[in-house]
Amino acid sequence: MIVKATIEDSSLLTNIALTSKSYWGYTKEQLEIWRDDLTITSKMIQEMMVYKFIMNERTAGFYALNPPKGNAIELEMLFVLPELIGQGIGKKLLQHSFKKSIELRASSITLLAGPNAVNFYKNQGFIIIDQKESSIPNRFLPIMQRDLTL
Numbered sequence: 061m062i063v064k065a066t067i068e069d070s071s072l073l074t075n076i077a078l079t080s081k082s083y084w085g086y087t088k089e090q091l092e093i094w095r096d097d098l099t100i101t102s103k104m105i106q107e108m109m110v111y112k113f114i115m116n117e118r119t120a121g122f123y124a125l126n127p128p129k130g131n132a133i134e135l136e137m138l139f140v141l142p143e144l145i146g147q148g149i150g151k152k153l154l155q156h157s158f159k160k161s162i163e164l165r166a167s168s169i170t171l172l173a174g175p176n177a178v179n180f181y182k183n184q185g186f187i188i189i190d191q192k193e194s195s196i197p198n199r200f201l202p203i204m205q206r207d208l209t210l
Contacts, residue, residue, distance in 0.1 A: 062156045065100075065110040065122060073100040073112065073122050076139050080121075083142035084176045093195055098137075100124065108136065109160055113149050120144045123153045125160060133166035154184055162208050170205045178202060 065073060077098040082091055091098075100122075104110065109125040121140035125133055135157055140149045161169050172192060173181050186204040194201050 061114045062111050062153065063114060065105050065112045067102040067105050069110075069112060069119070069122075070100045070102050070105060072119055073110070073139075074098065076119065076122060076141055077137060080139040080142055080145075081174075083145070084174070090196065097195065100137075104136075109157075111153070111156060111160075113140075113153055115144070115149070121149045121153055123157050125157055128161070128164045128166045131165065131167040133161045133164060133169050135169055135171040138171075150180060151184065158206075158208055167209050168205055168207055170203060173202050173204050175201070178204070181206075 077100065078091060078095070081094065081098060086094075100110065104124060108127065110122060112122040113120045121138070121144065123138040124136040126136050127133075135154075138150060138153055138157070140153070158169065170189070171181065171186070173186075178188075181204050184206065186206040188202040189205045190203040191200045192203055193199065
């Protein structure tokens with residue numbers, strides 16, 4: 061079940077983001093650099109579209125969409141608890157984000173992908189359109205995009 065997140069979920073969602081990111085073997089120093097980027101604030105929950113995936117009465121993952129700009133929208137975050145990766149939760153969250161984006165009249169969705177997520181997004185129809193330097197110098201992340209008018 062996918063439901064809208066509430067302000068009370070901010071700490072839980074932040075913990076999911078940090079736990080999920082740490083799954084990929086990043087150092088504690090790298091995770092600390094990203095802590096602010098991975099923090100879900102009450103303001104984000106109020107201003108963005110943040111939805112969580114509930115499985116067996118537990119929050120298993122979430123995504124956050126920025127408000128659309130013109131006919132484009134950006135997926136800010138999508139994280140799943142590490143022990144539940146590979147069970148289709150990320151795909152279901154992503155498909156839900158597509159539906160919400162289309163409801164907002166977006167014709168394309170973009171995201172900044174972590175290196176370990178590139179293949180997942182490619183398998184969901186995204187292509188790499190550019191790159192951006194991360195908060196760690198000389199580390200570049202792909203900017204990916206998917207057409208929603210398929």
